[in-house]
Amino acid sequence: MAVLSSCEEEEYAIPTLPQKLQNDVIKRTLGPNLTGLNIEFAYAMALPKSMGKLVSAQVEASIAGAEATYLDNKSYYTNSSGVDVGIEVGSKSVNSGNKTTVTFTKDTMAATLRYFYRIPTSAKGKEVTFKFSATASNGESVSYDMGPYKIAEMDMVLDLDVKDSSAAYISIEDMAVYNPTQAAANAAKIDLVYLYRAIPNITFTHGLVAPSAKTYLPGVTLPAGVNRTTKVQKVWALRDFHLARLQYGIYIDDLDFQQLDLSTAVDYAINLRAEAGTWVETADGKYRAYIYINSINNATKSAKISIKRFTMK
Amino acid sequence: MIKNIRIICAVLLTTFAMVACKEDFPVDEDGLLITTRTQCYVSNFELLGSDLQTVRTSNAVIDTTAQTVTVEVFYGTDLKNVYPQFTLVTDAKLEPKITGKTDFSDLANPKQYTVVSGNRQVRKTYKVNITVQKP
Numbered sequence: 412m413a414v415l416s417s418c419e420e421e422e423y424a425i426p427t428l429p430q431k432l433q434n435d436v437i438k439r440t441l442g443p444n445l446t447g448l449n450i451e452f453a454y455a456m457a458l459p460k461s462m463g464k465l466v467s468a469q470v471e472a473s474i475a476g477a478e479a480t481y482l483d484n485k486s487y488y489t490n491s492s493g494v495d496v497g498i499e500v501g502s503k504s505v506n507s508g509n510k511t512t513v514t515f516t517k518d519t520m521a522a523t524l525r526y527f528y529r530i531p532t533s534a535k536g537k538e539v540t541f542k543f544s545a546t547a548s549n550g551e552s553v554s555y556d557m558g559p560y561k562i563a564e565m566d567m568v569l570d571l572d573v574k575d576s577s578a579a580y581i582s583i584e585d586m587a588v589y590n591p592t593q594a595a596a597n598a599a600k601i602d603l604v605y606l607y608r609a610i611p612n613i614t615f616t617h618g619l620v621a622p623s624a625k626t627y628l629p630g631v632t633l634p635a636g637v638n639r640t641t642k643v644q645k646v647w648a649l650r651d652f653h654l655a656r657l658q659y660g661i662y663i664d665d666l667d668f669q670q671l672d673l674s675t676a677v678d679y680a681i682n683l684r685a686e687a688g689t690w691v692e693t694a695d696g697k698y699r700a701y702i703y704i705n706s707i708n709n710a711t712k713s714a715k716i717s718i719k720r721f722t723m724k
Numbered sequence: 725m726i727k728n729i730r731i732i733c734a735v736l737l738t739t740f741a742m743v744a745c746k747e748d749f750p751v752d753e754d755g756l757l758i759t760t761r762t763q764c765y766v767s768n769f770e771l772l773g774s775d776l777q778t779v780r781t782s783n784a785v786i787d788t789t790a791q792t793v794t795v796e797v798f799y800g801t802d803l804k805n806v807y808p809q810f811t812l813v814t815d816a817k818l819e820p821k822i823t824g825k826t827d828f829s830d831l832a833n834p835k836q837y838t839v840v841s842g843n844r845q846v847r848k849t850y851k852v853n854i855t856v857q858k859p
Binding site: 613614615 | 777859
């Protein structure tokens with residue numbers, strides 16, 4: 412009898428509208444949270460028309476965001492072409508300490524505001540939480556907690572131009588590219604040499620070679636003191652979303668660097684193609700990095716690279 | 725009487741069930757089926773680098789009479805960290821097993837792999853000769 416009755420269909424009832432101010436939040440960004448990038452949220456709030464209108468919306472972060480942090484003063488809808496169109500509903504947001512506030516200027520009872528938290532350098536390796544809150548003209552207020560979110564310890568640099576025999580010396584410590592003169596001045600920090608060679612009978616093309624791997628540096632005269640042995644391992648099709656900015660939802664996180672084992676890796680990588688990459692560990696073991704090849708150009712013997720770097724403890 | 729019949733039926737059913745579970749096919753120590761096939765050869769060979777892309781410059785040459793696999797790899801291949809892949813005739817297996825990255829850097833002493841036929845009676849040892857492309 413009990414079994415039979417449980418199969419009985421319940422009649423559908425139209426949900427009743429709660430007579431109060433309500434809110435909801437979704438996080439829009441995916442992947443690890445890197446300093447200098449945004450964490451984006453969409454904050455929705457509404458109350459029945461008969462009860463009043465929205466007065467203000469506020470986000471409080473546990474760690475104050477960088478200057479570029481803002482709460483959008485527009486509420487968006489998607490038009491028939493799939494484009495998000497913003498309608499201004501409030502004054503430009505004001506940052507005050509940890510808080511970012513928008514005051515509504517339009518008579519509105521429902522809005523979804525986007526919040527862009529620019530991750531400050533001070534938050535690196537820490538956790539950050541957010542408290543979204545809204546107030547209505549009838550004096551009601553609601554809030555919604557999000558987080559905690561871990562801020563990654565990685566550093567990132569995008570679109571460094573490397574060129575054979577000129578801007579060819581890469582320093583992982585400085586996350587920069589040097590020419591031979593600068594390389595001589597920073598000799599102890601040079602981890603890799605970029606070169607392009609078209610050698611008959613073999614496939615060399617674009618290479619990232621440690622100064623120690625002389626065999627794979629044909630025709631390169633290293634500046635005095637440039638001699639580090641860097642561990643390098645070629646990778647294919649690891650198109651990190653932050654570095655490649657392509658459609659692939661792949662992210663390299665702190666954990667990938669922590670678990671990376673390059674103990675048997677060599678000190679050179681040649682025949683690199685666009686969208687390939689290399690895992691790198693510096694000679695002193697202090698840094699691990701992933702160098703992504705955004706693009707290559709055989710004619711100008713150059714490439715564009717992006718780097719994610721993790722400092723080992 | 726009815727009770728006794730029931731018991732007898734139950735015992736019989738259990739016996740049948742046990743018989744049905746008995747293994748009819750011989751398997752080896754890896755749990756692989758031992759068959760009647762006697763063929764024993766390598767049909768294809770692939771070598772992948774640390775980036776899981778091929779390091780071969782051309783197809784591997786497999787000599788089933790001399791029992792050799794000859795393959796040329798790109799200049800600059802890190803032979804300490806390569807992944808070999810053998811394609812074998814139906815039902816055959818390879819010894820030693822390939823478990824991951826393999827060190828092929830000792831070019832003077834080519835690595836050897838034994839193919840074992842489907843009936844596990846025929847064993848043929850193949851030598852993997854690697855040459856590196858030269859400028």
